[in-house]
Amino acid sequence: MLEKPPIAVAMSGGVDSSVVAGMLKQRGENIIGLTMQLWNQRRLPELSVEGASGRCCSLDDVYDARAVANQFGIPYYVVNFEKRFEEQVVKPFVEDYLAGRTPIPCTLCNNFVKFDQFIELAESVGAAQIATGHYARLQVDEATGRQQMLRAVDSTKDQTYFLFGLTQAQLARTLFPLGGYEKTEVRRIAHELGVLVASKNDSQEICFVPNGDYAAFIDAYFREQGVDPSHATGEIMDTSGKVLGEHTGVHRYTVGQRKGLGIAVGEPLYVIATEPGTQRVVVGRNEDLQRSTFTAARVNWISIAEPTEPVRAEIRIRNRHVPSPGLVTALPGGRVEVIFDEPQRAITPGQGAVFYSGDLVLGGGWIE
Amino acid sequence: MFVFGQDLMEDSVVWSDEEMAICLDNNRPAMRANARVHYNDVDGFFRKPAIRVGDHEGGFHGLEGSHFMAYVDDLRSGAEVQDDAFHHGDEMVLQAEIGSESEYRRHRLINWKQPHVSRFYFDHNATTPVLPSVADEMRSAALEVWGNPSSIHQDGQRARHSVEKARHQVATLLGATAKEIVFTSGGTESNNLAIQGVATAARQHIVASVVEHPSVLQTFSQMERQGVEATYLAVSRDGVVGTEYLSRLVKATTVLMSVMHANNETGAIQPVAEIAEFARSRGIVVHCDGVQAAGRIPVDVASLGVDLYSISGHKLYAPKGCGALYVRKGTVLKPLQYGGRHEQGFRPGTENVPGIVAMGAAAEIAARDVAVESVRVGALRDRLEAGLLASIPDTAVNGPAVRTPNTTNIRFDGIDGEAMVIALDLKGFAVSTGAACSSGAVEPSHVLLAMGLTREQAKSSIRFSLGRSNDEAQVDALIAAAAECAGRLRRLSPTYAHA
Numbered sequence: 001m002l003e004k005p006p007i008a009v010a011m012s013g014g015v016d017s018s019v020v021a022g023m024l025k026q027r028g029e030n031i032i033g034l035t036m037q038l039w040n041q042r043r044l045p046e047l048s049v050e051g052a053s054g055r056c057c058s059l060d061d062v063y064d065a066r067a068v069a070n071q072f073g074i075p076y077y078v079v080n081f082e083k084r085f086e087e088q089v090v091k092p093f094v095e096d097y098l099a100g101r102t103p104i105p106c107t108l109c110n111n112f113v114k115f116d117q118f119i120e121l122a123e124s125v126g127a128a129q130i131a132t133g134h135y136a137r138l139q140v141d142e143a144t145g146r147q148q149m150l151r152a153v154d155s156t157k158d159q160t161y162f163l164f165g166l167t168q169a170q171l172a173r174t175l176f177p178l179g180g181y182e183k184t185e186v187r188r189i190a191h192e193l194g195v196l197v198a199s200k201n202d203s204q205e206i207c208f209v210p211n212g213d214y215a216a217f218i219d220a221y222f223r224e225q226g227v228d229p230s231h232a233t234g235e236i237m238d239t240s241g242k243v244l245g246e247h248t249g250v251h252r253y254t255v256g257q258r259k260g261l262g263i264a265v266g267e268p269l270y271v272i273a274t275e276p277g278t279q280r281v282v283v284g285r286n287e288d289l290q291r292s293t294f295t296a297a298r299v300n301w302i303s304i305a306e307p308t309e310p311v312r313a314e315i316r317i318r319n320r321h322v323p324s325p326g327l328v329t330a331l332p333g334g335r336v337e338v339i340f341d342e343p344q345r346a347i348t349p350g351q352g353a354v355f356y357s358g359d360l361v362l363g364g365g366w367i368e
Numbered sequence: 369m370f371v372f373g374q375d376l377m378e379d380s381v382v383w384s385d386e387e388m389a390i391c392l393d394n395n396r397p398a399m400r401a402n403a404r405v406h407y408n409d410v411d412g413f414f415r416k417p418a419i420r421v422g423d424h425e426g427g428f429h430g431l432e433g434s435h436f437m438a439y440v441d442d443l444r445s446g447a448e449v450q451d452d453a454f455h456h457g458d459e460m461v462l463q464a465e466i467g468s469e470s471e472y473r474r475h476r477l478i479n480w481k482q483p484h485v486s487r488f489y490f491d492h493n494a495t496t497p498v499l500p501s502v503a504d505e506m507r508s509a510a511l512e513v514w515g516n517p518s519s520i521h522q523d524g525q526r527a528r529h530s531v532e533k534a535r536h537q538v539a540t541l542l543g544a545t546a547k548e549i550v551f552t553s554g555g556t557e558s559n560n561l562a563i564q565g566v567a568t569a570a571r572q573h574i575v576a577s578v579v580e581h582p583s584v585l586q587t588f589s590q591m592e593r594q595g596v597e598a599t600y601l602a603v604s605r606d607g608v609v610g611t612e613y614l615s616r617l618v619k620a621t622t623v624l625m626s627v628m629h630a631n632n633e634t635g636a637i638q639p640v641a642e643i644a645e646f647a648r649s650r651g652i653v654v655h656c657d658g659v660q661a662a663g664r665i666p667v668d669v670a671s672l673g674v675d676l677y678s679i680s681g682h683k684l685y686a687p688k689g690c691g692a693l694y695v696r697k698g699t700v701l702k703p704l705q706y707g708g709r710h711e712q713g714f715r716p717g718t719e720n721v722p723g724i725v726a727m728g729a730a731a732e733i734a735a736r737d738v739a740v741e742s743v744r745v746g747a748l749r750d751r752l753e754a755g756l757l758a759s760i761p762d763t764a765v766n767g768p769a770v771r772t773p774n775t776t777n778i779r780f781d782g783i784d785g786e787a788m789v790i791a792l793d794l795k796g797f798a799v800s801t802g803a804a805c806s807s808g809a810v811e812p813s814h815v816l817l818a819m820g821l822t823r824e825q826a827k828s829s830i831r832f833s834l835g836r837s838n839d840e841a842q843v844d845a846l847i848a849a850a851a852e853c854a855g856r857l858r859r860l861s862p863t864y865a866h867a
Contacts, residue, residue: 006794032794037809075481077790080809124784124857125791 006030007175008122008130010114011069011076013061015190015200016133018068020177022193024131025072032127033069033076035062036118038085038109039208044220047210064197071196079121081113088112090208094218097251100274101350104162104319105206111165119173129173135159137179137359138171141303147171148303149361154182161319164354164364165300215252234279236263239272239288250274253281256289256346270346290343292326296353296365297335303360306330313355313362315340317347328355328362336365485796488842492683492774492835493632493660494800499685499730499836506687506726517719518708527721534728541731542658542677543668544694550714551724554691555659555680556583557704559626561693561714562655562676563587565701566624570595573621577601577609577638578818579631582803584657585814588626597621606768607636607819614646624653629661629672633815633831634767635775637665644673653699659683659691663734664772665742675699681723685836686730690723745834746773748843752832753778755847760854762864766816766829774834779821782864783828783857786810791853797846800831824863 009021011033025031041058062078069076089108096103114132122130135152136159147168152158166174178186190198209217222228236245245263247253253261257271261283272284294317304311307330314323315338326340338353347367354364479487489497498506513530515523535546542549552558564587567574576588578600588598599617601609609627625647630637644654655676661667662679669677676699681690695701695714707716753776757763762781780788785801789810792799802810812826821829832846858864 032790073481075794077793078809079786079790080811082809120860121784121787121790124787124860126794126856 004030005128006032006126008032008034008118008125008127009074010118010130010132011035011065012133012203013064013068013197013200014133014203015195015197016135016178016186018065018133018195018197019186019190019193020131020133021068021074022072022195023177023189024175025074026193031072031074032122032125033065033074034118034122035065035076035078036081036085036113037062037078038081038113039090040082041208041210044217044224047213047216047220064200067196071194081117084117085109085113085208090221093214094221094251096350097214097218098276099350100250100276102254102348103350104352105208106162107165107352110162115166115170115174119170123173129175131175131177133178134163134176135178135183136163136176136361138174138176144305146303146305150179150303150359151356151361152179157183160356160361161316161352161354161364164302164352164361166302167300168302171302215249218251219249234281236261236281236283238269239282239284244269244283247281250276250279250281255348286345289346291347292340292343293338294347294353295331295335295337295368297333297368299330299334299336299363299365301363303357303362311355311357311362313357316354316356317344317367318351323354323356334365335368479796482794482796485794487796487798488846489798489837490832490834490842490846491798491800492837493635493831493833495682495688496685496835497837498687498726499733501733502686502726502729505729506722509725510722513721513725517721518710527719530721530725531719534724534731537728537732537735538679538692539694541662541667541735542679542694543670544677545697547712548694548697550693550695550711551719551727552691552693552715553689553720554682555581555657555678556691558659558678558680558691558693559583559655559657560587561701561704562678563591563624563626564704565714566653566655566676567591567596568702571597571621572623573597573599573619574624574626575599575601575617575622576626577603577628579603579607579609579633579636579815580626580628581632581657581659584626584628601627603636603818604768605820607631607634607766607815608768608770609638609643611639611642611646614643618647618650618652622650622652624655626655626657628657628659629667629677630658630664630772630775631767631815632660633813634777634819635660635771635773635833636768637661637770637772640674641672648673648675660772660775663731663738664745664774666738669694669696676701681727681730684727684730684734686726687723690720690727692727741836742773745836745838748838748840749774749776749832749834751840752776752834752843752846755843756850759847759851766819766821775831776833777816777829777831779825779829780854780857781825781828782861783854784861785827785830787857788830788850788853791857792846792849795849795853797849800833801829802827 007024007029009017009024009031011017011021012035021031021033066076089105089112092108093103093105119130135154135157137150137152139148139150140146141148149160149163149166149171151160181189187198206212206214233246233248234250235243236247237243245261253271253274255271255273258268261269261271263269263283267285269283270286270289271281272288273282274280275282310327310329313326313328315326315328316323324340324342324344326338329337331337349367351367352364353367355362479485509530513527515521515525515527517524517528517531531551532546535549535551538549539546550561552561559581560583563574563584574588574591574596576584576598592598603609625643627638627640627643629640640656644656647654653676654674655678656672656674657678658667659678659680660683663684667677675696677694679692682688701714703714703716705716710716710719753765756778757765760780764779766777766779767775789799789801802813812823813829816826816829817823
């Protein structure tokens, strides 16, 4: 019997990817379920949290994914991507913090694991396409043949900010079946399909850091690697160079942060910059955080080819930021300059900058 | 196509399975639903499947079995079946040599997630399918021999008799006497009982090889945490335990040496007799994990010279949850748990009678067939190995020449073994790589690493372990499928140098 080439579904054990698997199976597609084992949660036992749920690669999640696969009669496998994940996501994450940047590991994971190694594995076991539970839409530009990405219909769940690094080749093999649905509809479909995990809570953003306490994670990771994190201590100073206090590591501070500075001054102070070279944390007033221009590197153009003229776009500089209008000008070497119409607060090195034109994702890069 | 007594029975139809079509004259769905293919294992080689037809819709009742004629449409044998039917309650059972073993196998190994893909099982070192005759004996034991073997009354006596019969059957397989067999829950418990039962005090010294099964190595680790001193014997590049340093590493405090008979990953047969001779001359107890050897190669605990020998039911075509430990008469062993006087006090707890009966039945078949079956399977293994090496470049066998006849472990340079296992599984072939961790993801095999393979080489290695359920056609199909998968994987591999 001839049958359609299989689609590999990345199954995390959560509601979204489970619904993807169930929907495609119902449509009569030939499905393979795969769970990526990315991080061994037992590696840093001091971080383990009683009752923490939604952490990636916990045995509970694998259990759930396997149960859903069996429910729908989908061949299912767990694949070990721990080495790639540590090299491409965890180490850069730690290094970025120590370099005074605020990284977004999910984008690295998407670029170098989920849409790279995963696609490769899917192809090597005979799957022509992959499907994930990401909230984003894809279409092909009939005129140019380009793969285009659009924001998800559900703006509260839109994940295009984390997907800006995907190449045309990757997008051509990818399905995002949930991009056209509201999350509430996905829950409803989950219940209709009888998906075993239909009522499970959504997972948190940084999957390998329990509680979201990334500073504790970095400390624990250093201890595991035999590095003493106390070397990262230094001074807190204001913009004029006046020392206001001491801190316990630059990786504990991120641009725009107000809480946890441990210094009492008359007016509210915010982190303006972290300087890993001198271990300094510079603080200032809220106005000092406002900037209108920045550059981004390693830019990936998605829905359009690299523009030769400056383009008008709405630019998002962090996940929760409301995209703000400005001008994007391509520079040599895969960089861009962005000039906002209005100054924006806390443009943070290490974060992504994603350029939109309405729903269309033009491209994105890494803030320098 | 089966056609039962056309002249006698108009309008009768028997259901057909996808693999084995059976019909009586015209196809009548009502009858179709009531029939099942039934495998009546007569000789342990499951060469005698039969067709069992439910009689609920009428049509057979009252007819003499000998009136049935059946024509077998078996692509392999084309056998004609007749005169071999008999009545069985309200079911009609036709017993006949209708097919080859592979017909049975394909039918048994139903692919529940990909119904259109036939399944072929090449992972007998992980576990073996239960033999139909073993399952029948287990079922009878569960339903009819439910007494407590320790009871005085006849119900208990009957259960005791079944257990002792099984003990004798297992003893025969190992060349032991029945009193030297202790039934356990499986290989892991047997290994734990052997090791923890001998090394009972801190500062004692115990020795094992680095390629032992985790149930030995992890028990050793636990003993080390309790203050026991442990030394591990290295292996050659072929995976054979070295014996040249035995006299240097043994101490006055050495109480136990534990070396497996055959390795689960490579099939390497270890120099157990040599080690045992050395150890016993010094009063050191010798344990041998024989889980992968029993039933695959002839085993004689007396000529091996070991004091303790572990076996597992489910590697012998019996179900999971039953195992045994041979305990040479006179060996001092502390039990793992406390309770009644079952199993001479070595293993308290009411006996798992159905499991023990199944294990006994499986052991008897293994003892009877090992000489013939090891030759048959060995030829298949050699065919597989030669075929893979010839059709896929840059491959090599991991392991020595002297191996269990059913095992070959092959390294495919530049291939991710995990992806290869998945790709082959999706084509219906069950093979294995490395060791599955708790999530089901794969870690490189500690055995291959101990043999000096790099992590990459270990991860590109696949274990094929054959058994009763394989034949030449399956082997040839596997070679073709593996060649195709390997080609695709290498085209996509960033590390494989494309010539």
